[in-house]
Amino acid sequence: MRTVYLDNNATTQVAPEVIDAMLPFLRDLWGNPSSMHAFGGQVKQSVERARAQVAALLQADPSEIVFTSCGTESDNMAIRGSIEASAPGTCLVTSRVEHPAVMGPCHRLRDLGHPLVEIAVDSGGRLNMEELEAALQRGPSLVSLMWANNETGVVFPIDTIAGMVKGKGGILHTDAVQYAGKFPIDLRQVPVDLLSISGHKLHAPKGIGALYIRRGTKLQPFMIGGHQENSRRGGTENVPSIVGFGKACEMAMNAMSDEATRVAALRDRLERELLKTCPDTQVNGDPAHRLPNTTNISFQYVEGEAILYHLSDLGVAASSGSACTSGSLEPSHVIRAMGVPFTAAHGSIRFSLSRYNTDADVDHVLTHLPGIIRKLRTLSPFVT
Amino acid sequence: MWDYTEKVMDHFRNPRNVGVIPDADGVGLVGSMACGDALKLTFKLGPDRRIADARFQTFGCASAIASSSALTEMIKGKTLAEAEKITNQDIADFLGGLPEQKMHCSVLGREALEAAIANFRTGNTVQKAIDGKIVCACFGVTDKEIERVIRDNHLTTVEQITHYCKAGGGCGQCKPELGRMLEKILQEQPAQPTTTEPARRLTIVERLRLIEETLNREIRPALQKDGGDVELVDIQGTRIVVSLRGRCAQCQVSRFTLKDVVEAKLREFVAPDIEVVEERA
Numbered sequence: 001m002r003t004v005y006l007d008n009n010a011t012t013q014v015a016p017e018v019i020d021a022m023l024p025f026l027r028d029l030w031g032n033p034s035s036m037h038a039f040g041g042q043v044k045q046s047v048e049r050a051r052a053q054v055a056a057l058l059q060a061d062p063s064e065i066v067f068t069s070c071g072t073e074s075d076n077m078a079i080r081g082s083i084e085a086s087a088p089g090t091c092l093v094t095s096r097v098e099h100p101a102v103m104g105p106c107h108r109l110r111d112l113g114h115p116l117v118e119i120a121v122d123s124g125g126r127l128n129m130e131e132l133e134a135a136l137q138r139g140p141s142l143v144s145l146m147w148a149n150n151e152t153g154v155v156f157p158i159d160t161i162a163g164m165v166k167g168k169g170g171i172l173h174t175d176a177v178q179y180a181g182k183f184p185i186d187l188r189q190v191p192v193d194l195l196s197i198s199g200h201k202l203h204a205p206k207g208i209g210a211l212y213i214r215r216g217t218k219l220q221p222f223m224i225g226g227h228q229e230n231s232r233r234g235g236t237e238n239v240p241s242i243v244g245f246g247k248a249c250e251m252a253m254n255a256m257s258d259e260a261t262r263v264a265a266l267r268d269r270l271e272r273e274l275l276k277t278c279p280d281t282q283v284n285g286d287p288a289h290r291l292p293n294t295t296n297i298s299f300q301y302v303e304g305e306a307i308l309y310h311l312s313d314l315g316v317a318a319s320s321g322s323a324c325t326s327g328s329l330e331p332s333h334v335i336r337a338m339g340v341p342f343t344a345a346h347g348s349i350r351f352s353l354s355r356y357n358t359d360a361d362v363d364h365v366l367t368h369l370p371g372i373i374r375k376l377r378t379l380s381p382f383v384t
Numbered sequence: 385m386w387d388y389t390e391k392v393m394d395h396f397r398n399p400r401n402v403g404v405i406p407d408a409d410g411v412g413l414v415g416s417m418a419c420g421d422a423l424k425l426t427f428k429l430g431p432d433r434r435i436a437d438a439r440f441q442t443f444g445c446a447s448a449i450a451s452s453s454a455l456t457e458m459i460k461g462k463t464l465a466e467a468e469k470i471t472n473q474d475i476a477d478f479l480g481g482l483p484e485q486k487m488h489c490s491v492l493g494r495e496a497l498e499a500a501i502a503n504f505r506t507g508n509t510v511q512k513a514i515d516g517k518i519v520c521a522c523f524g525v526t527d528k529e530i531e532r533v534i535r536d537n538h539l540t541t542v543e544q545i546t547h548y549c550k551a552g553g554g555c556g557q558c559k560p561e562l563g564r565m566l567e568k569i570l571q572e573q574p575a576q577p578t579t580t581e582p583a584r585r586l587t588i589v590e591r592l593r594l595i596e597e598t599l600n601r602e603i604r605p606a607l608q609k610d611g612g613d614v615e616l617v618d619i620q621g622t623r624i625v626v627s628l629r630g631r632c633a634q635c636q637v638s639r640f641t642l643k644d645v646v647e648a649k650l651r652e653f654v655a656p657d658i659e660v661v662e663e664r665a
Binding site: 342 | 385393396397399402403413417418419420421422423424441442443444445446448449522523546550553554
């Protein structure tokens with residue numbers, strides 16, 4: 001059975017070119033980049049080349065890139081490391097729709113006594129800018145806001161927000177795990193202090209991420225006990241993955257126009273046709289400010305897990321914000337924060353595409369999904 | 385993905401008895417859209433007062449659909465008195481088990497069945513009436529329902545309570561109260577396993593008669609049909625010594641006959657802790 005993979009916000013296929021770039025570092029070039037011999041030293045050069053490739057994706061200086069083990073580590077390092085390095089009483093400002101990798105450390109710090117403000121979003125998932133403005137009045141702050149939402153694809157205006165935060169002398173961290181590689185980022189123009197990215201969301205393997213730290217930003221290291229990464233992150237470098245991550249960032253730069261046009265067109269067709277062929281269906285999230293690859297659609301009166309299992313039987317991989325898929329009992333915090341009614345919240349399905357998707361993939365879903373929805377609705381006591 | 389059994393996936397993919405019986409004798413509706421799952425069960429009794437038809441409609445995940453489908457298959461042909469005895473664990477067992485986080489789907493089935501039977505008997509409400517004091521406000525779970533799932537399923541942690549009836553799965557504010565309820569029930573329950581046996585112990589003579597009756601009525605006719613037989617040799621407490629006769633004595637599968645027929649029947653009719661052994665010549 002062919003796989004139609006439409007769950008790229010969860011993880012992506014490793015690009016074949018990335019695998020090719022990595023293999024020599026698993027097989028032959030396995031030296032330690034910190035070693036004082038040529039065997040390790042040649043590896044060091046490859047790590048630095050990858051650092052430059054990652055920096056190029058962000059229009060940053062390579063010295064501002066620190067490799068981590070994943071996006072979650074980058075988020076933890078940014079938030080906990082800045083709070084530890086900043087004045088007591090610094091206010092944490094975040095939103096109600098952040099990824100758990102940001103919500104988790106923020107809630108932990110709140111429990112330890114740090115003030116925390118969580119900004120609301122409207123029904124389109126847009127940030128309430130008045131609330132943000134008010135929160136910034138409270139004094140020194142560490143602001144952590146995602147650039148693009150993983151569930152809905154909704155993009156926050158980080159360039160505007162960066163101006164507001166810097167105008168008040170605050171520190172801005174952004175989780176750009178979903179945004180990077182899909183839209184151009186120019187950190188020479190946008191005064192973000194800290195920015196998280198992850199390899200496996202842009203066709204590099206799992207287990208590699210990076211944190212951008214603007215020069216001059218105060219940050220207490222999180223992984224301590226080694227001089228690696230300029231003493232900002234201890235631990236021997238994950239060389240093969242770093243090399244693969246660099247290659248993937250280079251490829252993302254070149255593929256970005258394809259994402260913005262061809263992938264966006266596939267997504268738009270999928271969304272448009274599903275809304276047409278499935279009654280009582282709605283899109284969650286502001287379509288005007290969204291990643292080009294993501295659509296989050298609610299099929300009212302049916303439950304997401306049931307849809308996913310039927311799709312899976314047809315080889316289609318997607319995900320859901322329904323309660324049942326998460327093992328929790330309530331729909332996702334993002335869907336709830338947007339005030340999506342219960343009739344729709346449990347039936348939300350996220351399709352997230354990549355450059356490897358084709359028209360045939362979209363056709364396959366369009367052929368089968370309306371029938372699945374009809375079948376589940378005949379089962380539903382809420383449809384008469 | 386969840387670790388669902390083949391049977392769960394079969395009932396999810398090919399749900400049995402979907403729909404609503406228009407002139408149903410009993411209708412039960414439990415759960416709600418807000419809670420994430422809901423089940424409407426209808427049944428019709430036949431002239432023999434047994435459930436002749438049962439249909440369901442379910443809003444919910446794969447295991448909720450499978451549990452509902454299983455329930456309709458389980459109750460068909462049963463009297464209401466027999467159907468009433470079905471527990472949520474029976475529904476899960478029918479499906480070869482459910483992940484613990486999904487056990488509330490089986491509880492939903494049992495609740496719908498109770499609501500439908502109550503509707504038949506009283507003619508009153510189709511929706512399950514709130515019985516007891518609400519403990520979990522997020523999911524509207526009462527103290528009576530929580531106590532029931534703790535006792536029925538021998539639960540020992542607050543997390544399990546959430547898995548079985550959702551209480552505590554929303555804001556989590558009721559968790560301390562759930563903990564207190566659990567502790568109270570665990571303290572009153574003696575550690576020994578519960579049995580369905582009457583409290584009074586049988587005298588030795590009564591026990592001997594019951595064993596012989598069971599052998600003669602439930603076991604020997606079946607063995608005799610295949611040219612075999614069994615005879616009681618001795619009773620040593622819970623250990624019962626028998627001797628296999630006729631073709632059973634030479635049979636290659638006599639070990640299974642002993643355990644699956646003789647021991648199973650004696651456990652069912654006499655005592656659940658009986659062990660049957662064969663007399664060795």
